[in-house]
Amino acid sequence: MFSPDDGSGFRLPLFPLQTVLFPDGLLSLKVFEVRYLDMVSRCHEEGTPFGVVSLTQGREVRDARSTAESFHTVGTLASIQSLERTHPGLLTARCRGTHRFVLRGQEQLKHGLWMGDATLQEDDQTVAVPADLLHVQQALRQVASSLAPRAHDGSGRESPIGEPFRWDDCGWVANRWCELLPVAAELKQRCMMLDNPLLRLELVADMLEKLRIVAGQADGDERDDGGPA
Known part of the structure; x- marks a missing residue:
């Protein structure tokens, strides 16, 4: 077959x-x-x-x-x-x-x-998550941590983010976000087809910001420095 x-x-x-x-x-x-x-x-x-x-x-x-x-x-x-x-x-x-x-x-x-x-199609090359996108990676870690108890609550449900985790891989982080985001299948398809994992993660970061799921890096830096929220 x-x-x-x-x-x-x-x-x-x-x-x-x-x-x-x-x-x-x-x-x-x-x-x-x-x-x-x-x-x-x-x-x-x-x-x-x-x-x-x-x-x-x-x-x-x-x-x-x-x-x-x-x-x-x-x-x-x-x-x-x-x-x-x-x-x-x-x-x-x-x-x-x-x-x-x-x-x-x-x-x-x-x-x-x-x-x-x-x-x-060629697999994604391994590209490290750059410093200006670490907030996207960290937000996914938080989501994965919050979903992990589902695998142990007796309901039979499993976390949609499965091991092995590759937190420092642009393509892997982008793909997991694409699966979770409430966006049209057509947009997810376009992201999946991209052969540049860094570009895919940048697009995911834009979607997260537009959906107000994750603040932009500049906004996050401003709040960390004591600026206005």
Whole structure:
């Protein structure tokens, strides 16, 4: 079902969603459509990923009123970490994003499953968080700390920010913020597609400031110096 990328490309099953999966991001899925039950089971048994792509038209679950599905051509591979059959005809999958890919072509099979021909996109280079963006990193640390108790409160919920933590990596910090921010999927998709992790983090910092989630660095410095709040 999946062939490793040797530079010439590979073929893989696709799971179009109304969300954007980032590398190292966590994704929980409840799978009940026939077209995905077999695909997810096979991927888990074979230890192979599937591709998550963000929908531009159509719905995640097909019905008689659904419009034709279309989706972005840049997505992220999802590796299944655990799979449970909670009820007949229902699978619960916990997945992690790995590498970004670019679709060169896609086709929909008779039973509705999409298959894609893809090549891998280069992973982000490791770029240290610069001093003027440390406030963005520190704010994410605070969010992660506040969410950590969810994994131990008996509810079964897990923190959306998973280990290993890479606090000094621009791309990793930007990706985790993109997953958390209440912005449109289209904007998240554009951030995910950027090949410059520092630029992605700068854009995230702008969004955080506009949403009044994190104050700008200049504002923070002014308050620290005893200036007006």
